[in-house]
Amino acid sequence: MSRKHPIVAITGSSGAGTSTVTETFEQIFRRESITSTIVHGDSFHRFDRFEMKRVFNEATAAGIAPPSHFGPEANDFTSLEKLFEQYGKDGTGRIRNYVHDEDEAFEFGCDPGTFTPWEDLEAQTDLLYYEGLHGAVKTDDVDIAKHVDLCIGVVPIINLEWIQKIHRDHSKRGYSTEDVTDTILRRMPDYVHYICPQFTNTDINFQRVPLVDTSNPFDARWIPTLDESMVVIRFANPRGIDFPYLLSMIEGSFMSRANAIVVPGGKMELSMQLIFTPMIWRLVENSRKARGLTGLRSPSIA
Ligand SMILES: Nc1ncnc2c1ncn2[C@@H]1O[C@H](COP(=O)(O)OP(=O)(O)OP(=O)(O)O)[C@@H](O)[C@H]1O
Numbered sequence: 585m586s587r588k589h590p591i592v593a594i595t596g597s598s599g600a601g602t603s604t605v606t607e608t609f610e611q612i613f614r615r616e617s618i619t620s621t622i623v624h625g626d627s628f629h630r631f632d633r634f635e636m637k638r639v640f641n642e643a644t645a646a647g648i649a650p651p652s653h654f655g656p657e658a659n660d661f662t663s664l665e666k667l668f669e670q671y672g673k674d675g676t677g678r679i680r681n682y683v684h685d686e687d688e689a690f691e692f693g694c695d696p697g698t699f700t701p702w703e704d705l706e707a708q709t710d711l712l713y714y715e716g717l718h719g720a721v722k723t724d725d726v727d728i729a730k731h732v733d734l735c736i737g738v739v740p741i742i743n744l745e746w747i748q749k750i751h752r753d754h755s756k757r758g759y760s761t762e763d764v765t766d767t768i769l770r771r772m773p774d775y776v777h778y779i780c781p782q783f784t785n786t787d788i789n790f791q792r793v794p795l796v797d798t799s800n801p802f803d804a805r806w807i808p809t810l811d812e813s814m815v816v817i818r819f820a821n822p823r824g825i826d827f828p829y830l831l832s833m834i835e836g837s838f839m840s841r842a843n844a845i846v847v848p849g850g851k852m853e854l855s856m857q858l859i860f861t862p863m864i865w866r867l868v869e870n871s872r873k874a875r876g877l878t879g880l881r882s883p884s885i886a
Pocket residue numbers: 596597598599600601602603604605716717748749751752792807808809810852
């Protein structure tokens with residue numbers, strides 16, 4: 585945790601919707617004139633796609649379980665923790681990107697399945713924003729969660745998560761449903777041991793729950809829409825959360841527990857704006873003061 589150089593992490597499984605939530609944060613940053621550095625979790629994969637295939641084939645030939653992108657063998661947790669530690673200390677660090685598809689290849693000028701070169705972070709941003717698989721991981725060797733000032737879990741119920749992953753990997757990344765199903769099965773032990781435990785380390789979880797039948801996610805023809813779902817928003821520490829304000833602003837919302845509010849799917853983005861804007865505003869205001877800079881103007885939503 586760092587008053588001077590705060591870190592916001594959005595963590596969720598593959599296909600959960602962390603990239604989609606990032607668009608909401610980008611709007612908040614733009615509207616409030618906040619400068620941020622975005623770190624994509626995939627850039628801390630240990631291998632590029634070709635090396636990963638080689639490691640996978642070697643393990644399979646040797647009769648041992650191959651590493652998965654959910655676990656520590658295929659991700660450099662130590663370097664991710666070092667980046668968070670370094671940024672928290674002095675606002676510096678180095679980042680790169682993992683190129684998934686042709687669109688990103690065009691954007692970054694590198695082939696799909698490879699990494700862009702490591703680069704220094706832009707100097708003096710207001711915060712570091714992490715989006716990816718491992719923003720709240722704790723193991724015997726690393727504690728990534730402890731460096732994060734605001735940690736958010738994006739966790740659709742599992743059938744919906746799989747539907748989202750299958751559709752995205754098929755339409756954007758060119759994988760068949762069978763390929764994605766194999767990947768889901770292969771990653772399951774690491775899903776249970778490294779992805780799920782994070783959601784007890786987060787400050788807020790957003791869990792989208794479909795209201796339509798998703799019994800067979802491997803044969804779903806489309807992703808349930810926002811209007812066909814509700815979102816459970818759970819606060820680890822509800823003290824200081826203005827629930828009466830949220831309930832009055834978000835039509836159709838209700839409390840399901842003392843620390844959980846349920847909102848209609850179509851209100852998910854509004855809920856995020858209402859909840860996060862004052863939190864981000866406070867983090868940045870404190871950071872600017874600690875760095876001897878002028879504060880922000882009053883938040884647009886308080
Ligand atoms: N709230 C939502 N409503 C409907 N569709 C959604 C929602 N959130 C995400 N999706 C869809 O789910 C798919 C996966 O979302 P997204 O790319 O944001 O996942 P991700 O968590 O960033 O995945 P990865 O880490 O593997 O890149 C996309 O097709 C996206 O449009």
